[in-house]
Amino acid sequence: MEHTKPSYYITTPIYYVNAKPHLGTAYCTILADVQARFRRACGCDVKFLTGMDEHGEKVAEAAEKNGFDSPQAWCDSMEPAFADLWRTLEISNDDFIRTTQPRHIAGVQKFLQVLLDRGYIYKGAYDGWYCRPDETYFTDTQVRHHEEDRRAAGEEPADPEHPLCPDCDRPLERIKEESWFFKLSEFQQPLLDFYEAHPDFIQPETRRNEVLSFVKGGLKDLSISRSTFDWGVPFPFDEKHVAYVWVDALINYITALGYGSDDESEFHRRWPAQVHVVGKDIIRFHCVIWPALLMAAGLPLPERVFVHGFLTVRNEETGKIEKMSKSRGNAIAPEEVIDLLGVEAYRYYFMTDVAHGTDAPISWGRMRQVYNADLANSWGNLVSRTLNMSVKYFDGCAPVRPADFDAPSPVRDACAGVFERYAAAMEQMDYGAAAGEVFAIVSAANHYIEDSAPWALAKDPEKADELARVIWSLIEVIRIAAELYEPFMPCISAEVRRRLSLSTEPSTDLAAACVWGGLAGGEPVEKGDPLFPRLVD
Incomplete structure (x- = not known):
């Protein structure tokens, strides 16, 4: 194929x-x-x-x-x-x-x-520290440095017979057993050369620096088998051992x-x-x-x-x-x-709302705040208000795309380049910034409603074309936002597209789908129930 x-x-x-x-x-x-x-x-x-x-x-x-x-x-x-x-x-x-x-x-x-x-593995004997909860090996040097750090922070000394794990702070145990070893020590310089040649290999930058420091500190050969239990993949050339x-x-x-x-x-x-x-x-x-x-x-x-x-x-x-x-x-x-x-x-x-490269505390209050501000009051509200007006003023349909659809307007200008900015953030897995670009066009559309006052335009027959242009423009923002929100909220995006009489399937050419003017209009639209009912305490 x-x-x-x-x-x-x-x-x-x-x-x-x-x-x-x-x-x-x-x-x-x-x-x-x-x-x-x-x-x-x-x-x-x-x-x-x-x-x-x-x-x-x-x-x-x-x-x-x-x-x-x-x-x-x-x-x-x-x-x-x-x-x-x-x-x-x-x-x-x-x-x-x-x-x-x-x-x-x-x-x-x-x-x-x-x-x-x-020639990169050999048989030997392991004698060292082992964290049973994390199933991780540690050298004497790693354990000693962790204890020094703990003491410098004013913490009580650990039991020398069971020092604490550098990763999880739970007691380690000393194990001795026959093992196959991987020649990790031979790869210290090749790894450092690779990191230098590929600076984006580890992201974000803080984690790259952490790895560089660890490797520069020296690598020792790694035990890669266990012989004291058998729940694992047997070595094909030594069935007494299972893979670490x-x-x-x-x-x-x-x-x-x-x-x-x-x-x-x-x-x-x-x-x-x-x-x-x-x-x-x-x-x-x-x-x-x-x-x-x-x-x-x-x-x-x-x-x-x-x-x-x-x-x-x-x-x-x-x-x-x-x-x-x-x-x-x-x-x-x-x-x-x-x-x-x-x-x-x-x-x-x-x-x-969670910065992906750093630790983030979980807050029920913050969850409610983001839900109400971003989803109930902004995105959900935009969809509800716009489709309600479209149903009310255009006999249940979206207005047909106006001839001057590409003329400058606050919402058209807000959507200019939105895909490129969004895609650049997604490439870096900066989802907060990517979603922020979508939220910006949603916010622009909500402001546009207040500034253009469609309900006032609807009262003046001579403003019919202007009203159609405003409602079409708002629905076009909704269409583009639904495309960009799809990776985050796939079912809601599909539901929004359904209410617009568009295909519920996600795009396979997102750049083209985000070009202003994609909505032909003239098809039935449906207000439906609120996408995000407001949370109350």
């Missing part, structure tokens, strides 16, 4: 199945979904991947704790929790990978064999494309990925270990890793602001927010 559209491959991390998805999990997934929808609207052949990370010690422990006969049975029970939530949140993923699927296992085993054949869960997980980005299968055509067409969307807690895995593994295997590196911050909540006991996570037990269920805002406003709030 010949593919004429440019490929755009975007991924989320695959999510751990030790508990149900929470608000932070959904946040990352919607971040990727908005970009995937935008790229489809721009005519790309998109593959959007998400999935579940099902191996590792933590999963086996969760299965036993919850009374399941096997880790696989536990993973199977968790799949609906993720799949159902993604459907509820209108996630448009094209694939959903599970690391227990045969396609993934075959690809991981091929990758490990390639590393062995190319993080190595196993990272390889999903290529196994989902058919790497290791009999048909690797999709892999060759789509790899490297355009962007991995990840949280800042897994930046080392995606920006250091994964690129090094790909270099070792002789494969291209992804074009970009976009790193978002944490959603945070206040600990009621300590008063501290903490990362929201399943393992901390402080996660908010997405269903709670959906109950307040509805799905579309949920997506809008987290994508437009």
